[in-house]
Amino acid sequence: MERRAFYQNPVLPWLLLAPQLLLVLVFFYWPTSQALFWAFTLEQPWGGGNTWAGFNNFLYIFGDGRYWATVARSAFYAIAVSAISMCLALTLAMFVDRALKGTRMFQSVFVWPYAIAAPAAGVAFRFIFAPEAGLIGAVNEMWPGIWNPATNGFHALGMVIVCHAWLGIGYNFIFFLAALQMLPKSLSEAGAMDGARPYRRMLDIQLPLIAPTVFFLLIMNLISSFTDSFGLIDVMTEGGPINATEVMVYKLYVDGFKGLDYSGAAAQSIVLMLLVIALTFVQFRWVEKRVHYN
Amino acid sequence: MTAITLSGVKKRYLKNPVVHGVDVTIESGEFVVILGPSGCGKSTLLRMIAGLEDITEGTIAIGDTVVNKLEPRERGCAMVFQNYALYPHMSVAQNIGYALKVAGMPRAQRDAKVMSVAKSVGLDPYLTRKPGELSGGQRQRVAMARAMVREPKVFLFDEPFSNLDAKLRVAMRAEVRNLHRSLGVTSVFVTHDQTEAMTLADRLIIMNQGIVEQVGKPSEVYHRPASLFVADFIGSPAMNLIKGQFDAIGNFLHGRGGMLHLPGAASIAAGRDVTLGVRPEAVRRVEAGTRGAIAAVVDYIEELGAARLVYADTDGNRIVLVDERTDALGTGMPIHFTLGENDLHLFDNADGKRIEMRADHRVPSLLNA
Numbered sequence: 001m002e003r004r005a006f007y008q009n010p011v012l013p014w015l016l017l018a019p020q021l022l023l024v025l026v027f028f029y030w031p032t033s034q035a036l037f038w039a040f041t042l043e044q045p046w047g048g049g050n051t052w053a054g055f056n057n058f059l060y061i062f063g064d065g066r067y068w069a070t071v072a073r074s075a076f077y078a079i080a081v082s083a084i085s086m087c088l089a090l091t092l093a094m095f096v097d098r099a100l101k102g103t104r105m106f107q108s109v110f111v112w113p114y115a116i117a118a119p120a121a122g123v124a125f126r127f128i129f130a131p132e133a134g135l136i137g138a139v140n141e142m143w144p145g146i147w148n149p150a151t152n153g154f155h156a157l158g159m160v161i162v163c164h165a166w167l168g169i170g171y172n173f174i175f176f177l178a179a180l181q182m183l184p185k186s187l188s189e190a191g192a193m194d195g196a197r198p199y200r201r202m203l204d205i206q207l208p209l210i211a212p213t214v215f216f217l218l219i220m221n222l223i224s225s226f227t228d229s230f231g232l233i234d235v236m237t238e239g240g241p242i243n244a245t246e247v248m249v250y251k252l253y254v255d256g257f258k259g260l261d262y263s264g265a266a267a268q269s270i271v272l273m274l275l276v277i278a279l280t281f282v283q284f285r286w287v288e289k290r291v292h293y294n
Numbered sequence: 295m296t297a298i299t300l301s302g303v304k305k306r307y308l309k310n311p312v313v314h315g316v317d318v319t320i321e322s323g324e325f326v327v328i329l330g331p332s333g334c335g336k337s338t339l340l341r342m343i344a345g346l347e348d349i350t351e352g353t354i355a356i357g358d359t360v361v362n363k364l365e366p367r368e369r370g371c372a373m374v375f376q377n378y379a380l381y382p383h384m385s386v387a388q389n390i391g392y393a394l395k396v397a398g399m400p401r402a403q404r405d406a407k408v409m410s411v412a413k414s415v416g417l418d419p420y421l422t423r424k425p426g427e428l429s430g431g432q433r434q435r436v437a438m439a440r441a442m443v444r445e446p447k448v449f450l451f452d453e454p455f456s457n458l459d460a461k462l463r464v465a466m467r468a469e470v471r472n473l474h475r476s477l478g479v480t481s482v483f484v485t486h487d488q489t490e491a492m493t494l495a496d497r498l499i500i501m502n503q504g505i506v507e508q509v510g511k512p513s514e515v516y517h518r519p520a521s522l523f524v525a526d527f528i529g530s531p532a533m534n535l536i537k538g539q540f541d542a543i544g545n546f547l548h549g550r551g552g553m554l555h556l557p558g559a560a561s562i563a564a565g566r567d568v569t570l571g572v573r574p575e576a577v578r579r580v581e582a583g584t585r586g587a588i589a590a591v592v593d594y595i596e597e598l599g600a601a602r603l604v605y606a607d608t609d610g611n612r613i614v615l616v617d618e619r620t621d622a623l624g625t626g627m628p629i630h631f632t633l634g635e636n637d638l639h640l641f642d643n644a645d646g647k648r649i650e651m652r653a654d655h656r657v658p659s660l661l662n663a
Contacts, residue, residue, distance in 0.1 A: 189379065194396055197367075
């Protein structure tokens with residue numbers, strides 16, 4: 001039988017909840033409701049009065065080819081970031097799980113990137129990828145002009161993707177390692193006795209068994225790629241060159257705060273929010289059902 | 295056919311030695327059981343044969359090949375794990391066929407082979423089930439089928455029955471025995487259950503604290519234990535072990551003034567601290583006044599049905615005997631017993647090793663002085 005604590009006093013639980021509720025209301029529901037309101041009205045750039053616009057703001061952005069280009073770019077960005085980050089984290093976790101030398105040290109070392117603020121990492125990676133002086137810039141000494149994220153859109157996008165993926169590795173690593181260590185060691189040993197090499201065992205035995213974790217991380221990474229890229233892009237490329245790194249979250253910032261199109265930006269942020277809600281729903285709906293082992 | 299040769303095999307974890315140097319040859323087609331208390335290094339030894347643990351020192355050869363540096367897949371061993379280690383996301387058929395799939399055997403051939411092996415262990419109705427949907431005994435069979443399907447040169451069993459209930463354990467024991475009889479594959483079986491070990495083994499390897507105490511047929515180990523540890527470990531109820539000293543003329547002095555006269559042993563054991571061992575089933579209860587009878591006082595009695603175990607005190611030492619009489623017997627009552635001269639074991643207290651009494655050391659009858 002489940003034991004639940006309950007309070008005799010009807011006011012006390014609300015008082016205990018109040019700080020958290022206040023935070024959520026002020027910093028989440030209030031801005032969200034504001035954005036929702038703006039998305040359906042036409043706001044004046046300098047404030048003061050608005051006009052009901054119905055779905056016109058949405059119709060406008062959906063009719064804009066440049067917006068769809070941003071959506072496609074965001075999707076590519078999210079998939080690339082999630083794939084790179086998860087694959088690297090999984091590889092590292094596999095090695096650490098096999099208890100190679102120095103495992104204990106790597107366990108903490110691999111998590112550090114997660115503790116670094118995105119803009120700080122962005123600045124660091126700008127140096128690393130700088131075409132004139134950075135580590136990667138050295139290729140320009142051999143083949144002049146082959147690498148320049150300041151002018152080449154693909155280079156710029158790739159640079160931001162690498163940086164974002166790097167930031168996520170620590171988080172993914174922790175989850176992968178925890179999932180791998182939950183698996184009985186004898187399963188892997190049975191695989192070894194059955195003749196499978198480590199890579200084959202990973203594909204046939206470990207990966208299917210940590211599928212729920214993989215799925216969970218995939219959703220978390222996609223969400224993070226859609227919403228957390230702002231800091232990096234703002235520091236590294238400011239959406240350039242020629243919008244090559246302009247993803248949804250950055251475009252809504254530019255339109256809203258630079259272009260002062262509050263209504264259009266609000267509509268975009270509602271679209272982004274619905275996307276995240278959809279991903280979260282998928283996560284809650286399926287992640288629980290796909291657990292193989294008991 | 296494949297023999298396994300272990301020479302000077304040692305295992306250390308960091309600085310901790312767990313196996314101290316094992317030299318054993320397991321003959322081709324033999325069923326060998328490694329028996330010992332938990333933590334004696336028996337599983338480690340098995341895992342070294344399998345290739346799941348590095349060998350710190352010494353060599354292990356399977357057939358003519360030294361396998362120290364070989365990966366598990368290259369050694370031709372199949373293993374049945376203690377917790378079965380079935381792949382929970384695969385069906386029974388996939389579990390059994392995984393090794394063949396990894397080896398790249400074509401689908402049709404693989405399915406036929408899986409089917410025939412599954413039939414032989416009575417699993418054919420369950421091929422599509424997942425391990426989670428099987429009973430303990432069925433899972434055990436899947437684990438065995440998975441080992442059999444590869445047609446290995448060596449079978450390794452790591453306490454495979456420890457999760458089964460007593461009845462199923464006896465049944466599986468018979469199945470393993472039959473399996474070995476029909477396939478004749480060299481098998482190494484690790485267990486801490488001496489009944490399991492005695493019934494299954496062609497030969498026993500008895501280990502204690504990383505050392506091999508004795509290697510021999512079950513009956514040898516039972517009738518001529520090589521050390522105090524083996525004497526104490528094998529047999530239920532355990533052997534009576536009485537510490538004492540021999541004087542110069544062959545009197546065994548023990549407890550509070552107890553004395554047994556073994557003149558023949560004088561030459562080999564005179565003046566030494568020894569332990570005298572005798573199995574409870576070899577202690578015969580007799581009437582008072584019988585020649586050679588030793589007196590004791592009953593402590594308590596355990597009723598077993600067919601017989602009873604009488605725990606008694608003789609001159610301050612505990613002696614257990616199997617008593618088939620049904621007369622009224624209770625705590626504090628006097629009884630008498632004799633010891634058969636061929637049933638006595640002597641062990642040196644200094645090193646725990648057996649002191650061999652040759653035939654001419656034995657006396658025709660034993661006198662209680």
